[in-house]
Amino acid sequence: MSIRPLVLAFSAAAVFALCAPAFSAGQDDSPSEFPPDPFPSTYQPLPSVPTLIQHVTLYTGTGEEADDGDVLLKDGKVAAVGKGLKADPGVLVIDGTGKFVTPGIIDVHSHLGVYPSPAVDALSDGNELTNPNTANVRAENSVWPQDPGFNTARAGGVTTLEILPGSGNLFGGRSVVLKNVPSVTTEGMKFPDAPYGLKMACGENPKRVYGSKGQFPSTLMGDVAGYRQAWAEAQSYDAQWKAWEKTRTGTPPARDLKLETLAEVLNGRVRVQMHCYRANEMATMLDVAKEFHYHIAAFHHAVEAYKIPKLLAANGTCAVMWADWWGFKMEAWDGIRENLPMVDAGGACATIHSDDQNGIQRLNQETAKAWAAGNRVGLNISEARAIEWMTLNPAKVLGIDAKTGSLEPGKMADVVLWTGNPFSVYSKAEKVFIDGAVVYDRDDPKLQPRSDFELGKLGQAAGGAL
Amino acid sequence: MNRNYLYIALALAGLSAVPARADTYAITGGTVYTLGAAGKLEHATVIVRDGKIAAVGADVAIPADAKRIDATGKLVTPGIIDPESAFGLDEVDAVSQTQDGTLTSTRYTAAFDPTAGINPRSMVIPVNRIEGVTRAVVAPGSDSSVLQGRGSVISLDGVQGYVLKDPVALFVTLGEAGQKLAGGARGGALESLREAFEDAKDYGVNRAAYDKAGRRAYALSRPDLEALQPVLKGELPVVVQVDRASDIEAALALGAEFRLKLIVSGGAEAWMVVDELAKAKVPVILNPARDLPEAFESLGASFEDAARLQKAGVLIAFETGDSHKSWNVRQFGGIAVANGLPWIEAVKAMSLNPARIYGLDKNVGSLEAGKDADLVVWSGDPLELTTFADAVFIRGKLVPMVSRQTELRDRYLPYLKADAPALPPAYQRD
Numbered sequence: 001m002s003i004r005p006l007v008l009a010f011s012a013a014a015v016f017a018l019c020a021p022a023f024s025a026g027q028d029d030s031p032s033e034f035p036p037d038p039f040p041s042t043y044q045p046l047p048s049v050p051t052l053i054q055h056v057t058l059y060t061g062t063g064e065e066a067d068d069g070d071v072l073l074k075d076g077k078v079a080a081v082g083k084g085l086k087a088d089p090g091v092l093v094i095d096g097t098g099k100f101v102t103p104g105i106i107d108v109h110s111h112l113g114v115y116p117s118p119a120v121d122a123l124s125d126g127n128e129l130t131n132p133n134t135a136n137v138r139a140e141n142s143v144w145p146q147d148p149g150f151n152t153a154r155a156g157g158v159t160t161l162e163i164l165p166g167s168g169n170l171f172g173g174r175s176v177v178l179k180n181v182p183s184v185t186t187e188g189m190k191f192p193d194a195p196y197g198l199k200m201a202c203g204e205n206p207k208r209v210y211g212s213k214g215q216f217p218s219t220l221m222g223d224v225a226g227y228r229q230a231w232a233e234a235q236s237y238d239a240q241w242k243a244w245e246k247t248r249t250g251t252p253p254a255r256d257l258k259l260e261t262l263a264e265v266l267n268g269r270v271r272v273q274m275h276c277y278r279a280n281e282m283a284t285m286l287d288v289a290k291e292f293h294y295h296i297a298a299f300h301h302a303v304e305a306y307k308i309p310k311l312l313a314a315n316g317t318c319a320v321m322w323a324d325w326w327g328f329k330m331e332a333w334d335g336i337r338e339n340l341p342m343v344d345a346g347g348a349c350a351t352i353h354s355d356d357q358n359g360i361q362r363l364n365q366e367t368a369k370a371w372a373a374g375n376r377v378g379l380n381i382s383e384a385r386a387i388e389w390m391t392l393n394p395a396k397v398l399g400i401d402a403k404t405g406s407l408e409p410g411k412m413a414d415v416v417l418w419t420g421n422p423f424s425v426y427s428k429a430e431k432v433f434i435d436g437a438v439v440y441d442r443d444d445p446k447l448q449p450r451s452d453f454e455l456g457k458l459g460q461a462a463g464g465a466l
Numbered sequence: 467m468n469r470n471y472l473y474i475a476l477a478l479a480g481l482s483a484v485p486a487r488a489d490t491y492a493i494t495g496g497t498v499y500t501l502g503a504a505g506k507l508e509h510a511t512v513i514v515r516d517g518k519i520a521a522v523g524a525d526v527a528i529p530a531d532a533k534r535i536d537a538t539g540k541l542v543t544p545g546i547i548d549p550e551s552a553f554g555l556d557e558v559d560a561v562s563q564t565q566d567g568t569l570t571s572t573r574y575t576a577a578f579d580p581t582a583g584i585n586p587r588s589m590v591i592p593v594n595r596i597e598g599v600t601r602a603v604v605a606p607g608s609d610s611s612v613l614q615g616r617g618s619v620i621s622l623d624g625v626q627g628y629v630l631k632d633p634v635a636l637f638v639t640l641g642e643a644g645q646k647l648a649g650g651a652r653g654g655a656l657e658s659l660r661e662a663f664e665d666a667k668d669y670g671v672n673r674a675a676y677d678k679a680g681r682r683a684y685a686l687s688r689p690d691l692e693a694l695q696p697v698l699k700g701e702l703p704v705v706v707q708v709d710r711a712s713d714i715e716a717a718l719a720l721g722a723e724f725r726l727k728l729i730v731s732g733g734a735e736a737w738m739v740v741d742e743l744a745k746a747k748v749p750v751i752l753n754p755a756r757d758l759p760e761a762f763e764s765l766g767a768s769f770e771d772a773a774r775l776q777k778a779g780v781l782i783a784f785e786t787g788d789s790h791k792s793w794n795v796r797q798f799g800g801i802a803v804a805n806g807l808p809w810i811e812a813v814k815a816m817s818l819n820p821a822r823i824y825g826l827d828k829n830v831g832s833l834e835a836g837k838d839a840d841l842v843v844w845s846g847d848p849l850e851l852t853t854f855a856d857a858v859f860i861r862g863k864l865v866p867m868v869s870r871q872t873e874l875r876d877r878y879l880p881y882l883k884a885d886a887p888a889l890p891p892a893y894q895r896d
Contacts, residue, residue: 117758118765149758204560306878326871327590327790329560336871338879346882357758365797365851372852377879425800425851457765458738 032269033245034260039140041190043179045435050074052087053417056096061103061391061406065384071101073413076435081407099430100422102387103406104159104414105363106394108273108320109300109353113163113186114139116147117357127166128173132210132217133230135198136257137173139163143186146451149357154180154440155448156361157416157429160191162398164199164300167275168209170217170226172199174261175273177398181439182449195271195399197297198261200227202276202285203331224284231292234262271297271399273320277331279304286315298397300353301325302343303335309346318349318397322359323366323373340367340389341374341381351393363390368423383423488862490515492528493843496537499810501544501818502832512542514839517862522833535857537843543813544833545600545840545860548792549751549783549820550705550731553591553602553620554584556789568607569615576662576697577689578615580606581632586625590790592869595622597793598842598855601630603824605637605705612644612655613662613686616693616702619826621840623860634824635729636697639707640717642763656716661685663724666694703727703824705751709734710763718746729823731785734764737774749781749823754802754815772815773806783820784812800849812849838862 051073058069060081070085071078087093114126125142128134143163153161158180165172175197178189202223211218217226237259244252264270272289276282276299289296298318299305303326305312305319312319321343326335336342344350352367354360371386395405404412413436420427432440441447491514498510500522511528513520521527528534557564566583584604600622606615618632639647640655648655665684669691675681676688684691696702706717709732718739721728730736733750736743743750754772759765768774775782784795784802799812807815821831830838839862846853858865880886 117760118762119760120762152758306875307881309882324791324794326593327558330558333558334874336875338875342875342878342882357760358755361757362755362801368851369797372854376854377875423851425797425849426804428804454759457759 032264032267033241034264039138039187039190041192042185042187043181043183043190043192044188045076046181046437046439048073048076048413048433048436048438050079050088050091051094051433051436052085052091053094053096053101053415054085056099056101056417057421058407059100059102059384059387059422060408061388062408063382063385063388065382069101071407071415073415073433073436076413076437078407078409078411078413078415080409094417094431096417098420100418100420100427101407102157102364102416102418102422103391104404104416104432104434105157105390106398106405107153107158107161107354107360107363108298108351108394108397109355110153110161110163110360111166111355112149112153112161112357112360113143113145113147114165115357116144117149127168129168129209132169132206132215132226133171133258134165134169134173135171135230135259135261137165138176139165139173139199140176140186140190143176143178143189145183145186145189146453148451148454149360150180151182151449151451151454152357153360154432155429155442157364157418157422157432158360159414159416159432159434159439160395160398160400160404161360162197162273164197164273167199167201167205170201170206170223171230171258171262172201174270175199177400179434181434182451191400195269196261196264197271197273197398198265200272200274202274202281203278204329205275220281224288227285227288228291230258230262231266231288231294234259234266235292238263238266265294266292268295271295271397273298273300273397275300277301277303278334279307282308283311286311286317289315297399298349298351301332301355303332303339305348306336306339306342306346307334309343309348312343312348313346318351318393319343320351320353320394320397321370322353322355323370337370337373338377338379340370341379341386344381344385344389345374345379349393349396350389351397352389353394364418364422364427365425371423387422488515488517489864490520490529490532491535491859491862491864492532493535493537493542493841493857494528496540496542496843498522498542498833499813500833501814502834504834509538510542512833512841514841514859514862517839519833519835519837519839519841521835535843537857540856541844541846541848542833543842543844543848544817544831545842545858546598546793546795546816547783547820547826547831548594548599548602548785548789548795549823550605550785550787551602551789551792553594553604553622553789553792554586554588555580555604557585557588557590559790567605568609570609572610573687574615575608575611575613575686575690576615576636576666577687577693578606578608579618579633580604580615581618581620581629584618584620584629586620586628589870591622593871594789594792595858595860595865596855596867596869596872598796598844598848598858599792600840600842600858600860601830602789602792603634603820607637608639608647610647612639612647612658613690614639614707617705619824621861623863623865630829631824631826633693633696633702634826635703635705636693637705637707641708641710641713641732642761643707652713652716656720658685659720660723662690662694663698666691666698670695670698697726698724700725700727703729705729705731707731709761709767711735711738711766713763714739715742718742718748721746721748733771733775735766736780737768737771738766740774740778740780743775744779749783749819750775751783751785751820751823753785753787753798754805754807755798769801769805772802772812776807776811776815781819781823782811782815783823784815796848796853797851800851803849809849
């Protein structure tokens, strides 16, 4: 198989790791001292048949590209990636001549289900704006699986997504990682064993929400004092539980769901996903993380990440960015179109995100825009590498990169077959596979799921013309 | 020279470069989509002189004094016209001191015109014009009346003489927003408009009596009644913000009742009433990248809206609803093409059609001799994500490719190198 070598971005002299190194300090693989997940995943892969997609232009998600490549999906996994692969009897063969294959797109920042369509108050469940610390709440308890946006996102090639609480609080609550399959229950979408995230927020939002009520915090320094006080309390809470765990005698400490979430961050079991725009605030938060010995998986929005790629790389923290959003608030005033490619070229982990029910349908297009903007100013990043911004790097942000995010044997068969180059505005996802099962097919109406909410809206059932 | 001064000089150049006298240019070798009678011209030359297009064609003579711009292998189209923007009225969305587009009082309704508050030095303008946006309709807003006010047309080329037509249209909102503004029912919103138009009619033929306080009380003030006079004569179009099919039908009925020159804006469900729109010859301004039922008034939103409207003969223009990234209309046009709209119709929907809808097409919207030289040389297909504007002309002037964003980028770009200085270069003394 002719796999082209990775093209080093921008400068061969870039000595920094090309992607965030796996963060080890503070990681704890031992069982938690806290009770198990009260909302366990019931996700089961949909039925699938072994499938060989042949003769496609292949982007593996690991920086590699192959012309006339093949990929074999079997038992829900990527079984083989190569050239001239043979199909055993019983294998469904898809001729993909002229088409492209990428790993499924992963959106690490979505509010589908918690801010669903239609955007009416009764369905608006993303921000628990009653306390600046709501680390006790969980986005999965707000997710409405009938949000039609899950279906349109799937038609855009999104196979995995992280649903986050909003950014009105310092600690917004736990996120949930979902497989983008149609389901009546949220548990039925939960990505098995994906780590939880903790949504935190820098900057304008928390101080505006609480400052406008005459409450704490009302300034950036208030924001930071709020994080630090909470972490200090979490340290002592965690110590109490660890002490009890040693003997398991007497009454266990009283459970505090806020501190439990924070303690699990300190123990390395919950990943910090932090809304943060400005370079100086990201630097401050990295200091806070050092003080309390936790790791920030990613800064989300990060419109000024291009100012500090080396700092992000040194901390193993990814920047999660839009292609071109800017100017909608003061902390987004310095947004530029080259943010993603400059972060990548500066040695840090660059990731696209949507934060938007429309943008999530075209993350391939958003990635393409950012990629093109970088190359226009000479960053010379390969298309194969830019594909990582929407596949492998988001998987790293979520801590699921050993399972999905690239086309490597043994990984989940989360795959998109595109009608053409995914960086063209005219290309569409033709077939979307999750764990090897076709969950969307542009040519088969039976595989174009509609949510319950969409039924009856235009036809006679809705009072239309007879 | 101190480098900081250099930066300031560059910044000023980027913001207000209006050469005293426009040069003559010959744009040669490109594929020119004139959007006029000449159609598509291969290896054509466009001559730009005195702010106008002097000639377009394959065999035009190039004046000796013309500066040449080689467009070989590139595409040339008219500049993008944003049909509904907030340029100069909205600097930072969430900073209220930089907002001048929306009135929260009812002291003025139809008469409100935000044009006088436009800041042509807005940093949002260069960010967009270097991406090919050359002209825009600036629309008003109101938080307290369905009569939003009147908008204007501006050129994005400088700080003087940039208002090209004012007013260009009256803006009205119905649908869910109108229902809320009118006090909780769509019927109330429509009735308030009927009353306003009836009062304006009465006022129009009884001004003298009104001035002597000899007329009945009107719902609107004198300036508002005056503002409605050209509307009732069919001289000033009315842009109606509506998404739901039944709201569009109600707007069409109101338009017929008062003989208004209607333009529908929004139009998420316009495809469901496409025959009525075509019959009434009412154009639609839409964002073609909407397909979710984001509100109960847009349950029928569809990526195929644009294609269906165009096929039925409805004149369409594209908007993004976001002046900070108005240039993304190219991407949205591409999405419309991917969902059935012919390519050339998408190009028209961001240039020629907005000009036609607002009655500006005598001067702009196509590349024809005598028209204003608003045009873009694209590195490739303008609807593609990897294409950029290589050269932009506005009224014959070549736009410097500088914005606050490019200055930020260029300040930090060298800093990416491993051997870069500890501080970005801009912070160092020479």
